[in-house]
Amino acid sequence: MSLIHIENLNKHFKVLNRREGLSGAFRDLFSGDYKTVEAVSGISFDIEAGEIVGYIGPNGAGKSTTIKMMTGILQPTSGVIEVNGLVPYYNRIRQAQTMGVVFGQRTQLWWDLPVIESFKILREIYKVDEKTFKQQMEMFNDLVGLKALHMQQVRTLSLGQRMLCDIAASFLHNPKVVFLDEPTIGLDISVKAKIRSLIKRLNTEHKTTIILTTHDLGDVEALCTRIIIIDKGKILYDGDIKKVNALFGAYRTLKVQIDNFNESTLQTLQEKIVNHFGVDKNLTVAQTEEFWTDITFDQALTPLSDVLNFVMKNFSVLDVRIVEISMENVVQKVYDGALG
Amino acid sequence: MRKYLPLIRASYMVSLVYRFGFLFSIIGNIVYLGVAYYLWKSIYQGRDVLNGLTFNETFLYVGLGSAIFILLKTYADWIIHFEIQQGTIATYLTKPLDFQLYSLFTNFGAVLMNLTAITVPTAVVMIFVFKVQVTSGIGLWLFPISLIFAFLISFSIDFFVGLISFYSESVWGVTATKDIIVTVLSGGLIPLQFFPEAMQKILYWLPFQAVYHTPLMMITKADLGWGTFLPMLLLQIAWAIILLIASRLFYNQAIKVIRISGG
Amino acid sequence: MRTLGEYIRLYFIIEAQYIKARMQYRADFIISSIGMFFTSLATLGVFWVILQSVPDVAGWSLMEMVFIYAFFMIAISPMQILFDHAWQLRFHVQEGTFLKYYFRPLNMMFYYMSEIFDLKGLIQLVMGIVLLIYASIQLQIDWTLLKIFLLLITLFSAALVQISIIVAASCAAFWVVESYPVLGLAWKLREFAPYPMSIFDGAFRFMFTFLIPIGFVAFYPSQLFLRPEEVSLLVYFSPIIGIGLFSLAYWIWTKGVNSYTGTGS
Numbered sequence: 001m002s003l004i005h006i007e008n009l010n011k012h013f014k015v016l017n018r019r020e021g022l023s024g025a026f027r028d029l030f031s032g033d034y035k036t037v038e039a040v041s042g043i044s045f046d047i048e049a050g051e052i053v054g055y056i057g058p059n060g061a062g063k064s065t066t067i068k069m070m071t072g073i074l075q076p077t078s079g080v081i082e083v084n085g086l087v088p089y090y091n092r093i094r095q096a097q098t099m100g101v102v103f104g105q106r107t108q109l110w111w112d113l114p115v116i117e118s119f120k121i122l123r124e125i126y127k128v129d130e131k132t133f134k135q136q137m138e139m140f141n142d143l144v145g146l147k148a149l150h151m152q153q154v155r156t157l158s159l160g161q162r163m164l165c166d167i168a169a170s171f172l173h174n175p176k177v178v179f180l181d182e183p184t185i186g187l188d189i190s191v192k193a194k195i196r197s198l199i200k201r202l203n204t205e206h207k208t209t210i211i212l213t214t215h216d217l218g219d220v221e222a223l224c225t226r227i228i229i230i231d232k233g234k235i236l237y238d239g240d241i242k243k244v245n246a247l248f249g250a251y252r253t254l255k256v257q258i259d260n261f262n263e264s265t266l267q268t269l270q271e272k273i274v275n276h277f278g279v280d281k282n283l284t285v286a287q288t289e290e291f292w293t294d295i296t297f298d299q300a301l302t303p304l305s306d307v308l309n310f311v312m313k314n315f316s317v318l319d320v321r322i323v324e325i326s327m328e329n330v331v332q333k334v335y336d337g338a339l340g
Numbered sequence: 341m342r343k344y345l346p347l348i349r350a351s352y353m354v355s356l357v358y359r360f361g362f363l364f365s366i367i368g369n370i371v372y373l374g375v376a377y378y379l380w381k382s383i384y385q386g387r388d389v390l391n392g393l394t395f396n397e398t399f400l401y402v403g404l405g406s407a408i409f410i411l412l413k414t415y416a417d418w419i420i421h422f423e424i425q426q427g428t429i430a431t432y433l434t435k436p437l438d439f440q441l442y443s444l445f446t447n448f449g450a451v452l453m454n455l456t457a458i459t460v461p462t463a464v465v466m467i468f469v470f471k472v473q474v475t476s477g478i479g480l481w482l483f484p485i486s487l488i489f490a491f492l493i494s495f496s497i498d499f500f501v502g503l504i505s506f507y508s509e510s511v512w513g514v515t516a517t518k519d520i521i522v523t524v525l526s527g528g529l530i531p532l533q534f535f536p537e538a539m540q541k542i543l544y545w546l547p548f549q550a551v552y553h554t555p556l557m558m559i560t561k562a563d564l565g566w567g568t569f570l571p572m573l574l575l576q577i578a579w580a581i582i583l584l585i586a587s588r589l590f591y592n593q594a595i596k597v598i599r600i601s602g603g
Numbered sequence: 604m605r606t607l608g609e610y611i612r613l614y615f616i617i618e619a620q621y622i623k624a625r626m627q628y629r630a631d632f633i634i635s636s637i638g639m640f641f642t643s644l645a646t647l648g649v650f651w652v653i654l655q656s657v658p659d660v661a662g663w664s665l666m667e668m669v670f671i672y673a674f675f676m677i678a679i680s681p682m683q684i685l686f687d688h689a690w691q692l693r694f695h696v697q698e699g700t701f702l703k704y705y706f707r708p709l710n711m712m713f714y715y716m717s718e719i720f721d722l723k724g725l726i727q728l729v730m731g732i733v734l735l736i737y738a739s740i741q742l743q744i745d746w747t748l749l750k751i752f753l754l755l756i757t758l759f760s761a762a763l764v765q766i767s768i769i770v771a772a773s774c775a776a777f778w779v780v781e782s783y784p785v786l787g788l789a790w791k792l793r794e795f796a797p798y799p800m801s802i803f804d805g806a807f808r809f810m811f812t813f814l815i816p817i818g819f820v821a822f823y824p825s826q827l828f829l830r831p832e833e834v835s836l837l838v839y840f841s842p843i844i845g846i847g848l849f850s851l852a853y854w855i856w857t858k859g860v861n862s863y864t865g866t867g868s
Contacts, residue, residue, distance in 0.1 A: 513634030
């Protein structure tokens with residue numbers, strides 16, 4: 001039997017339609033105008049013990065809602081959800097004993113206490129025996145040098161140190177499954193690498209299942225064997241990382257600021273690019289922010305230098321940036337059938 | 341000065357978002373009126389006059405006192421404390437705005453909201469449910485003017501306390517002490533006439549009585565005439581000016597420290 | 604599942620660390636204690652000022668009112684000391700930080716409330732005890748073992764009543780964005796508890812006895828010791844009222860916790 005079993009899961013919310021302006025605020029006082037939002041509709045998947053699964057999608061896709069249902073916070077509107085053989089919503093306390101959670105930048109440690117005291121309290125809460133506690137603390141120390149932070153107050157830790165502590169703390173009681181929500185958000189590259197290796201090691205140490213939600217495709221590449229992409233409450237892709245990896249890895253977006261940009265520029269650029277490189281090379285042109293034009297292309301098919309040279313030759317370019325593909329672009333690619 | 345005026349409307353609108361919050365404040369105050377009514381009735385117990393006040397006058401004083409308390413309760417002290425503590429004050433310092441004036445006008449918007457949502461309904465309840473009688477006289481005309489100066493004094497004290505709590509890192513302790521001192525020594529809980537004579541003399545020279553006692557006297561003893569009210573009003577205006585200047589000087593001092601330490 | 608004993612042990616472990624950490628902010632503790640001292644003193648001051656002009660309020664002398672107020676101060680201390688985190692519930696709910704309380708294998712109300720142990724409440728407790736002893740001596744109350752037992756039972760019940768009102772009111776945060784006025788109202792009602800309920804009639808007495816029974820926080824139970832001959836039969840129900848109200852507040856909390864969805868998607 002799989003560790004997490006989800007079948008045709010739905011979650012709908014009712015939200016109030018708020019109105020604008022002074023008179024709108026007055027009318028809202030007596031308003032009963034609600035609309036239904038389908039945060040999650042009809043998703044199904046199974047997760048086996050020991051897997052690291054990347055659960056990704058743009059903002060508002062339904063990721064957090066699914067996680068909240070798996071952790072027993074939200075009751076599904078309909079559908080089946082079982083974690084470790086239990087229905088999370090009805091068995092919160094039992095479930096919590098076998099679960100670890102890290103939620104982005106919000107620490108779950110005791111703000112005013114030294115790190116070690118937080119771990120000692122957690123040891124009491126999860127009834128971790130003396131021997132296991134010692135072993136775990138030794139392991140955390142080997143992995144990230146936790147001992148150096150023991151006497152520091154949680155509030156004085158840097159964001160990266162706090163995240164390391166939070167992640168370690170979530171593994172203290174040897175949970176069966178750990179949910180990590182944006183574990184590397186707001187951290188610089190070297191700290192990100194440290195956190196990724198910690199997660200990897202903790203996963204292999206006790207075959208702990210990890211569900212990772214992130215905006216950082218680097219996390220996914222570094223950690224996951226399997227990926228589930230969700231958008232607008234539905235699953236777009238569920239499968240091997242390798243297929244998607246090629247997609248993330250090779251795609252780049254070239255952002256250019258073109259002089260005298262006007263509405264027809266985009267059109268002209270699009271036509272010229274298709275004419276020059278051909279339809280099959282799969283280059284797309286779009287505008288996602290003011291003054292900037294995005295050209296997304298596959299490096300495996302078209303070298304960056306070719307694209308850059310071409311644009312520079314044909315247009316008067318003021319500024320250039322190269323960025324890795326964004327979550328939104330990935331989702332768009334999947335819609336366009338890139339994984340088909 | 342014109343650029344500050346939109347702040348009044350903005351904070352008025354912000355207050356409006358708080359859907360049914362006002363309902364509870366009104367209920368709370370009506371219950372308070374009821375409690376005060378019964379309490380003072382049992383204190384009077386058939387006596388016509390205590391310390392120169394009839395039951396009707398005392399109830400008007402205490403009831404309206406609670407309405408003014410809510411009117412002036414804008415939590416400026418807390419807000420300023422958090423603006424400094426969380427460093428959001430820096431965003432004001434970079435704008436062509438004066439932080440003290442900004443706070444003053446934002447607070448005025450909140451006061452207007454309190455006025456329409458809570459103070460006016462309270463007054464209506466007092467007149468129509470508790471049948472309170474108001475004597476006419478010059479005091480009634482001076483009352484709104486006096487209220488504006490009461491607001492300025494109350495704001496200055498709050499502003500001052502907001503800054504102090506930054507230094508002391510204890511916002512609750514400082515504001516709670518301030519709240520209780522201001523309300524008790526200003527006549528916010530019991531009319532000052534009930535205090536022992538010696539205490540009244542001291543309280544007269546403190547700024548607190550200018551917040552509640554002065555405007556409340558103008559309503560409860562409206563017919564006393566200029567002879568009584570003019571000195572009271574002048575004293576109130578003097579306090580408003582002194583405290584505005586004092587809080588300004590303190591602010592200038594504090595802002596230097598904040599600029600250096602980074603808030 | 605955990606036993607009560609385990610929870611108590613855990614509470615001591617958490618609070619011992621918490622107090623140790625708070626001791627770094629000694630200035631805050633001292634200033635807050637001063638604030639608490641003056642706040643508690645103010646009502647006494649009001650009684651004293653009023654009773655300068657009249658001999659009694661509805662037949663209650665100053666010392667009797669001091670006794671009722673002392674009872675009140677002790678009875679509200681557990682709420683102040685152990686349940687002070689209720690005030691921050693609305694921030695946690697709005698900012699989504701409330702989520703973390705779901706993730707531990709603990710009773711959520713326990714876990715949530717254990718995060719703050721309000722030291723300044725101890726000042727109130729001590730003041731209450733001192734005043735109660737002082738007023739008892741002045742009133743020449745003869746403390747028998749039975750009376751002390753009754754005092755402990757009624758204080759426990761009164762504390763539960765006060766805790767329930769504040770917890771239930773704070774739960775409004777789960778449903779309403781700006782829930783502060785609900786808690787503010789509950790807090791304000793608390794201020795009326797030390798007044799002799801006999802001054803009220805009709806709707807007000809009914810409300811303070813049955814609807815929001817703040818009469819049970821101080822006045823009714825104090826009668827047992829001040830005027831045993833006038834005691835209303837209701838006083839003997841105060842443990843039931845206390846436990847019943849707390850169950851209700853706990854039920855509201857559970858409803859709120861279950862209906863909370865967190866911010867974000």
